[in-house]
Amino acid sequence: MKVVAIANQKGGVGKTTTAVNLSSALARRGQRTLLIDLDPQANATSGLGVDPDDATDGSIYDVLLGATTLDSKIQPTQHEGLSIIPAEMNLAGVEIELARMEDHLLILQDILRKAKKRAKFDFCILDTPPSLGVLMTSALSAADEVLVPLQCEWFGLEGLSKILHVIEQIRDSGVNPRLKIEGILMTMYDGRTNLSRKVVQEVKNYFPEWLYRSVIPRTIRLGEAPSHGKTIFEWDPNGTGSEAYDAAAKEFLRRHKLKALPVRAAGKLSG
Ligand SMILES: Nc1ncnc2c1ncn2[C@@H]1O[C@H](COP(=O)(O)OP(=O)(O)OP(=O)(O)O)[C@@H](O)[C@H]1O
Ligand SMILES: [Mg+2]
Numbered sequence: 001m002k003v004v005a006i007a008n009q010k011g012g013v014g015k016t017t018t019a020v021n022l023s024s025a026l027a028r029r030g031q032r033t034l035l036i037d038l039d040p041q042a043n044a045t046s047g048l049g050v051d052p053d054d055a056t057d058g059s060i061y062d063v064l065l066g067a068t069t070l071d072s073k074i075q076p077t078q079h080e081g082l083s084i085i086p087a088e089m090n091l092a093g094v095e096i097e098l099a100r101m102e103d104h105l106l107i108l109q110d111i112l113r114k115a116k117k118r119a120k121f122d123f124c125i126l127d128t129p130p131s132l133g134v135l136m137t138s139a140l141s142a143a144d145e146v147l148v149p150l151q152c153e154w155f156g157l158e159g160l161s162k163i164l165h166v167i168e169q170i171r172d173s174g175v176n177p178r179l180k181i182e183g184i185l186m187t188m189y190d191g192r193t194n195l196s197r198k199v200v201q202e203v204k205n206y207f208p209e210w211l212y213r214s215v216i217p218r219t220i221r222l223g224e225a226p227s228h229g230k231t232i233f234e235w236d237p238n239g240t241g242s243e244a245y246d247a248a249a250k251e252f253l254r255r256h257k258l259k260a261l262p263v264r265a266a267g268k269l270s271g
Contacts (some may be wrong), residue, residue, distance in 0.1 A: 005143035010159035011130035012072040014187030019127035024231040025249030026245035032262030036088035040131040045086035049229030059088040109142040145182035214247040
């Protein structure tokens with residue numbers, strides 16, 4: 001099991017949209033995927049149609065505090081191959097409790113290391129909150145790789161240098177010396193503006209090996225889907241958003257030297 005944190009300390013850049021739709025795309029392409037929602041906002045949880053208010057007994061909260069096992073909180077979703085551990089609002093309180101504990105940055109790392117041995121999943125995707133709090137740093141400490149979603153806006157570039165700096169700090173601290181940058185995925189791309197093109201070009205100039213060739217367009221459909229508890233593959237199966245996240249998942253799999261299996265469900269994307 002590879003642990004991939006979707007992280008960018010900047011808010012509203014498409015982390016959750018990427019976590020939900022990439023997880024779903026990977027599951028559709030044959031990877032057993034676990035999505036862990038580490039954000040008290042619980043947007044990935046509700047985006048996958050799980051009510052965070054009902055998740056109180058089933059969230060990652062007790063796992064982090066050592067009260068229960070990770071496996072006991074894994075819920076299947078309506079998508080074959082995709083499971084979730086939901087978040088809940090109380091998760092905000094965990095930050096404070098965790099911060100009091102010794103070696104708190106190693107807690108999630110330790111939990112996921114044990115989960116790796118059980119080999120139930122191929123990928124574990126972590127959706128992280130937009131701050132540099134304990135939950136976010138725990139995620140970076142526990143991850144093998146970070147995927148950074150970057151909004152196609154000028155301030156997105158400033159955010160990028162910050163997150164790269166944080167990743168370096170995590171490595172240098174010795175907590176997770178092998179943390180790798182998996183890639184940078186450009187989100188909310190608007191082909192009608194020069195700005196979007198310029199920002200992508202800038203990232204390409206500086207970080208060509210990290211930049212995903214797939215770019216996620218700004219589409220109303222991607223914004224709508226979570227309010228219906230649906231992934232883009234259900235909400236707009238033939239639209240540009242589905243196409244883009246499926247292409248990104250294929251690229252992700254190529255980077256991991258894995259094959260994308262054809263999608264089985266009739267009428268959906270294939271090939
Ligand atoms: N490609 C897109 N096109 C249109 N709307 C999008 C796109 N990606 C995300 N959105 C919308 O933009 C908003 C922010 O996206 P999202 O929640 O994924 O960002 P985030 O980085 O997880 O935010 P936060 O930092 O608060 O966790 C949401 O309302 C989402 O539905
Ligand atoms: Mg989010």
